[in-house]
Amino acid sequence: MKNRIDACFEDLKARGRKALVTFVTAGDPDLATTEKLVTEMFDEGADLVEIGVPFSDPIAEGGTIQRASLRALKNKTNLDQIFSMVSRLRDVTDKPILLMMYMNTVFRYGTEKFFNNCQKVQIDGVIIPDMPFEERDEVKEYAEKTGVHSIYLVAPTSKERVKMIAEESKGFLYIVSSLGVTGTRKEINTDFNELLAPLKEGNYCPACIGFGISDGEQAKKMAAFSDGCIIGSAIVNIVEKYGADSVEPVGEFVKSVRDALDG
Numbered sequence: 564m565k566n567r568i569d570a571c572f573e574d575l576k577a578r579g580r581k582a583l584v585t586f587v588t589a590g591d592p593d594l595a596t597t598e599k600l601v602t603e604m605f606d607e608g609a610d611l612v613e614i615g616v617p618f619s620d621p622i623a624e625g626g627t628i629q630r631a632s633l634r635a636l637k638n639k640t641n642l643d644q645i646f647s648m649v650s651r652l653r654d655v656t657d658k659p660i661l662l663m664m665y666m667n668t669v670f671r672y673g674t675e676k677f678f679n680n681c682q683k684v685q686i687d688g689v690i691i692p693d694m695p696f697e698e699r700d701e702v703k704e705y706a707e708k709t710g711v712h713s714i715y716l717v718a719p720t721s722k723e724r725v726k727m728i729a730e731e732s733k734g735f736l737y738i739v740s741s742l743g744v745t746g747t748r749k750e751i752n753t754d755f756n757e758l759l760a761p762l763k764e765g766n767y768c769p770a771c772i773g774f775g776i777s778d779g780e781q782a783k784k785m786a787a788f789s790d791g792c793i794i795g796s797a798i799v800n801i802v803e804k805y806g807a808d809s810v811e812p813v814g815e816f817v818k819s820v821r822d823a824l825d826g
Contacts, residue, residue: 582791588631590640608821616664678705688712726761755788779823
Protein backbone atom coordinates (compact mmCIF):
# COMPACT_ATOMS: atom_id res chain seq x y z
CA MET A 564 0.00 0.00 0.00
CA LYS A 565 1.32 3.44 -0.96
CA ASN A 566 2.10 5.75 1.95
CA ARG A 567 -0.72 8.30 2.32
CA ILE A 568 1.79 11.19 2.28
CA ASP A 569 3.00 10.19 -1.18
CA ALA A 570 -0.56 9.69 -2.45
CA CYS A 571 -1.59 13.07 -1.04
CA PHE A 572 1.19 15.01 -2.77
CA GLU A 573 0.61 13.17 -6.05
CA ASP A 574 -3.07 14.14 -5.90
CA LEU A 575 -2.27 17.77 -5.03
CA LYS A 576 0.21 18.02 -7.90
CA ALA A 577 -2.33 16.59 -10.33
CA ARG A 578 -4.84 19.24 -9.22
CA GLY A 579 -2.33 22.07 -9.20
CA ARG A 580 -2.78 22.74 -5.48
CA LYS A 581 -0.35 23.49 -2.67
CA ALA A 582 -0.25 21.38 0.49
CA LEU A 583 -1.47 22.78 3.78
CA VAL A 584 0.16 20.98 6.70
CA THR A 585 -1.12 21.90 10.18
CA PHE A 586 0.07 21.11 13.70
CA VAL A 587 -1.44 20.68 17.16
CA THR A 588 0.07 19.45 20.42
CA ALA A 589 -1.55 16.24 21.65
CA GLY A 590 -3.27 16.69 25.01
CA ASP A 591 -3.54 20.49 24.86
CA PRO A 592 -5.93 21.30 26.40
CA ASP A 593 -6.93 17.61 26.50
CA LEU A 594 -6.90 14.61 24.15
CA ALA A 595 -10.63 14.79 23.43
CA THR A 596 -10.18 18.33 22.11
CA THR A 597 -7.06 17.33 20.16
CA GLU A 598 -9.07 14.61 18.43
CA LYS A 599 -11.77 17.11 17.46
CA LEU A 600 -9.14 19.61 16.29
CA VAL A 601 -7.57 17.09 13.93
CA THR A 602 -10.87 16.25 12.24
CA GLU A 603 -11.87 19.93 12.11
CA MET A 604 -8.59 20.91 10.44
CA PHE A 605 -9.03 18.18 7.83
CA ASP A 606 -12.64 19.27 7.25
CA GLU A 607 -11.56 22.90 6.72
CA GLY A 608 -8.80 22.18 4.20
CA ALA A 609 -5.69 20.77 5.86
CA ASP A 610 -4.10 18.09 3.69
CA LEU A 611 -1.79 16.62 6.34
CA VAL A 612 -1.82 17.01 10.11
CA GLU A 613 1.17 16.81 12.43
CA ILE A 614 0.40 15.80 16.01
CA GLY A 615 3.02 17.01 18.45
CA VAL A 616 4.06 14.56 21.15
CA PRO A 617 4.58 16.66 24.32
CA PHE A 618 8.11 16.67 25.70
CA SER A 619 9.69 18.34 28.71
CA ASP A 620 12.53 19.98 26.75
CA PRO A 621 11.31 20.72 23.20
CA ILE A 622 14.45 22.48 22.00
CA ALA A 623 13.13 23.36 18.53
CA GLU A 624 10.07 25.09 19.94
CA GLY A 625 9.36 28.67 20.91
CA GLY A 626 7.27 29.72 23.88
CA THR A 627 3.90 28.91 22.32
CA ILE A 628 4.53 25.20 21.78
CA GLN A 629 6.66 24.92 24.92
CA ARG A 630 3.65 26.04 26.96
CA ALA A 631 1.39 23.65 25.05
CA SER A 632 3.75 20.77 25.86
CA LEU A 633 3.74 21.69 29.54
CA ARG A 634 -0.07 21.83 29.62
CA ALA A 635 -0.27 18.44 27.92
CA LEU A 636 2.29 16.88 30.27
CA LYS A 637 0.34 18.18 33.27
CA ASN A 638 -2.57 16.19 31.83
CA LYS A 639 -0.32 13.08 31.91
CA THR A 640 -0.50 12.78 28.10
CA ASN A 641 1.65 9.88 26.87
CA LEU A 642 2.45 8.02 23.66
CA ASP A 643 0.09 5.11 24.29
CA GLN A 644 -2.81 7.52 24.70
CA ILE A 645 -1.79 9.28 21.48
CA PHE A 646 -1.64 5.97 19.61
CA SER A 647 -5.15 5.18 20.88
CA MET A 648 -6.39 8.57 19.72
CA VAL A 649 -4.91 8.08 16.22
CA SER A 650 -6.55 4.65 16.08
CA ARG A 651 -9.91 6.32 16.71
CA LEU A 652 -9.16 9.02 14.12
CA ARG A 653 -8.59 6.30 11.55
CA ASP A 654 -12.27 5.41 11.88
CA VAL A 655 -13.19 8.83 10.49
CA THR A 656 -10.33 9.97 8.22
CA ASP A 657 -7.96 8.43 5.70
CA LYS A 658 -5.80 11.54 5.36
CA PRO A 659 -2.08 11.61 6.28
CA ILE A 660 -1.29 11.88 9.99
CA LEU A 661 2.24 12.45 11.29
CA LEU A 662 3.86 12.65 14.71
CA MET A 663 6.34 15.39 15.53
CA MET A 664 8.48 14.47 18.50
CA TYR A 665 11.91 14.28 20.08
CA MET A 666 14.41 11.44 19.89
CA ASN A 667 14.50 10.82 23.62
CA THR A 668 10.82 9.89 23.58
CA VAL A 669 11.42 7.34 20.81
CA PHE A 670 14.42 5.84 22.65
CA ARG A 671 12.58 5.72 25.96
CA TYR A 672 9.56 4.03 24.41
CA GLY A 673 11.70 1.62 22.38
CA THR A 674 12.48 2.42 18.74
CA GLU A 675 11.23 -0.85 17.26
CA LYS A 676 8.10 -0.86 19.43
CA PHE A 677 7.43 2.77 18.52
CA PHE A 678 7.55 2.22 14.76
CA ASN A 679 5.56 -1.00 15.02
CA ASN A 680 2.82 0.89 16.85
CA CYS A 681 2.94 3.69 14.29
CA GLN A 682 2.32 1.08 11.62
CA LYS A 683 -0.44 -0.56 13.68
CA VAL A 684 -2.48 2.64 14.10
CA GLN A 685 -1.60 3.89 10.58
CA ILE A 686 0.60 6.87 11.34
CA ASP A 687 2.16 7.85 8.02
CA GLY A 688 5.25 9.81 9.03
CA VAL A 689 7.43 10.91 11.91
CA ILE A 690 9.35 14.19 12.25
CA ILE A 691 12.20 14.20 14.78
CA PRO A 692 13.72 17.72 14.73
CA ASP A 693 16.59 16.94 17.13
CA MET A 694 17.82 13.94 15.14
CA PRO A 695 20.76 15.04 12.94
CA PHE A 696 20.56 13.72 9.40
CA GLU A 697 23.91 12.01 9.91
CA GLU A 698 22.35 9.95 12.74
CA ARG A 699 19.35 8.82 10.72
CA ASP A 700 20.41 5.18 10.97
CA GLU A 701 19.04 5.26 14.52
CA VAL A 702 15.54 5.00 13.02
CA LYS A 703 15.98 4.32 9.29
CA GLU A 704 15.78 0.52 9.50
CA TYR A 705 12.56 0.58 11.52
CA ALA A 706 10.98 3.33 9.42
CA GLU A 707 11.63 1.45 6.19
CA LYS A 708 10.47 -1.87 7.62
CA THR A 709 7.13 -0.40 8.74
CA GLY A 710 6.58 1.94 5.80
CA VAL A 711 6.47 4.99 8.08
CA HIS A 712 8.27 7.93 6.48
CA SER A 713 10.97 9.60 8.56
CA ILE A 714 10.76 13.25 7.51
CA TYR A 715 14.07 15.12 7.34
CA LEU A 716 14.60 18.82 7.93
CA VAL A 717 16.64 21.37 5.98
CA ALA A 718 17.62 24.70 7.57
CA PRO A 719 18.79 27.99 6.01
CA THR A 720 22.32 26.97 7.05
CA SER A 721 22.16 23.56 5.31
CA LYS A 722 23.39 24.89 1.93
CA GLU A 723 25.63 22.19 0.43
CA ARG A 724 23.82 19.54 2.48
CA VAL A 725 20.41 20.27 0.92
CA LYS A 726 20.85 17.98 -2.08
CA MET A 727 22.36 15.21 0.05
CA ILE A 728 19.41 15.30 2.46
CA ALA A 729 16.87 15.53 -0.38
CA GLU A 730 18.32 12.45 -2.08
CA GLU A 731 17.39 10.31 0.92
CA SER A 732 14.12 12.01 1.83
CA LYS A 733 10.71 10.39 1.54
CA GLY A 734 7.26 11.91 1.95
CA PHE A 735 8.30 15.53 1.96
CA LEU A 736 11.32 17.61 2.86
CA TYR A 737 10.68 19.92 5.83
CA ILE A 738 12.22 23.31 4.99
CA VAL A 739 12.84 25.36 8.15
CA SER A 740 12.07 28.95 7.14
CA SER A 741 14.34 30.79 9.55
CA LEU A 742 17.09 30.28 12.09
CA GLY A 743 15.85 29.81 15.64
CA VAL A 744 12.80 28.11 17.12
CA THR A 745 9.15 27.81 16.14
CA GLY A 746 6.79 30.75 16.60
CA THR A 747 4.96 33.21 14.39
CA ARG A 748 7.12 35.81 12.64
CA LYS A 749 6.20 39.12 11.04
CA GLU A 750 8.74 38.62 8.28
CA ILE A 751 10.62 35.65 6.83
CA ASN A 752 13.74 36.83 5.02
CA THR A 753 15.41 33.59 3.92
CA ASP A 754 16.45 33.48 0.24
CA PHE A 755 14.53 30.35 -0.75
CA ASN A 756 15.58 30.61 -4.39
CA GLU A 757 19.17 30.13 -3.25
CA LEU A 758 18.43 27.59 -0.51
CA LEU A 759 16.26 25.38 -2.72
CA ALA A 760 18.26 25.80 -5.93
CA PRO A 761 19.82 22.30 -5.58
CA LEU A 762 16.30 20.82 -5.80
CA LYS A 763 15.48 22.41 -9.16
CA GLU A 764 17.07 19.58 -11.10
CA GLY A 765 16.35 16.03 -10.00
CA ASN A 766 13.43 13.86 -9.01
CA TYR A 767 13.17 14.71 -5.30
CA CYS A 768 10.21 14.40 -2.97
CA PRO A 769 8.06 17.51 -2.37
CA ALA A 770 9.30 20.32 -0.10
CA CYS A 771 7.18 22.24 2.42
CA ILE A 772 8.19 25.35 4.34
CA GLY A 773 7.46 25.68 8.05
CA PHE A 774 8.49 27.65 11.20
CA GLY A 775 7.06 31.13 11.58
CA ILE A 776 4.15 31.19 9.12
CA SER A 777 1.43 33.16 10.85
CA ASP A 778 -1.42 33.65 8.37
CA GLY A 779 -2.76 32.98 4.89
CA GLU A 780 -0.78 35.79 3.27
CA GLN A 781 2.54 34.41 4.53
CA ALA A 782 1.47 30.88 3.65
CA LYS A 783 0.84 31.89 0.05
CA LYS A 784 4.24 33.59 -0.17
CA MET A 785 6.02 30.49 1.16
CA ALA A 786 4.04 28.17 -1.10
CA ALA A 787 5.29 30.13 -4.11
CA PHE A 788 8.76 28.69 -3.39
CA SER A 789 7.65 25.17 -2.45
CA ASP A 790 5.00 22.46 -2.65
CA GLY A 791 3.22 23.66 0.47
CA CYS A 792 3.45 25.24 3.89
CA ILE A 793 3.37 24.09 7.51
CA ILE A 794 1.57 26.07 10.21
CA GLY A 795 1.92 25.25 13.90
CA SER A 796 2.35 28.04 16.43
CA ALA A 797 -0.41 30.20 14.95
CA ILE A 798 -2.84 27.32 15.56
CA VAL A 799 -1.48 26.50 19.01
CA ASN A 800 -1.92 30.19 19.93
CA ILE A 801 -5.64 29.82 19.21
CA VAL A 802 -5.81 26.64 21.29
CA GLU A 803 -4.06 28.44 24.15
CA LYS A 804 -6.59 31.28 23.97
CA TYR A 805 -9.79 29.24 23.70
CA GLY A 806 -8.90 25.88 25.28
CA ALA A 807 -11.70 23.33 24.91
CA ASP A 808 -13.65 25.90 22.86
CA SER A 809 -10.87 26.21 20.27
CA VAL A 810 -12.24 23.78 17.66
CA GLU A 811 -14.39 26.29 15.77
CA PRO A 812 -11.88 29.20 15.77
CA VAL A 813 -9.08 26.84 14.68
CA GLY A 814 -11.31 25.60 11.87
CA GLU A 815 -12.00 29.17 10.77
CA PHE A 816 -8.28 29.97 10.77
CA VAL A 817 -7.38 26.84 8.78
CA LYS A 818 -10.10 27.65 6.23
CA SER A 819 -8.70 31.19 5.85
CA VAL A 820 -5.25 29.78 5.08
CA ARG A 821 -6.67 27.21 2.66
CA ASP A 822 -8.59 29.96 0.87
CA ALA A 823 -5.43 32.08 0.62
CA LEU A 824 -3.46 29.18 -0.85
CA ASP A 825 -6.19 28.47 -3.38
CA GLY A 826 -6.87 32.13 -4.20
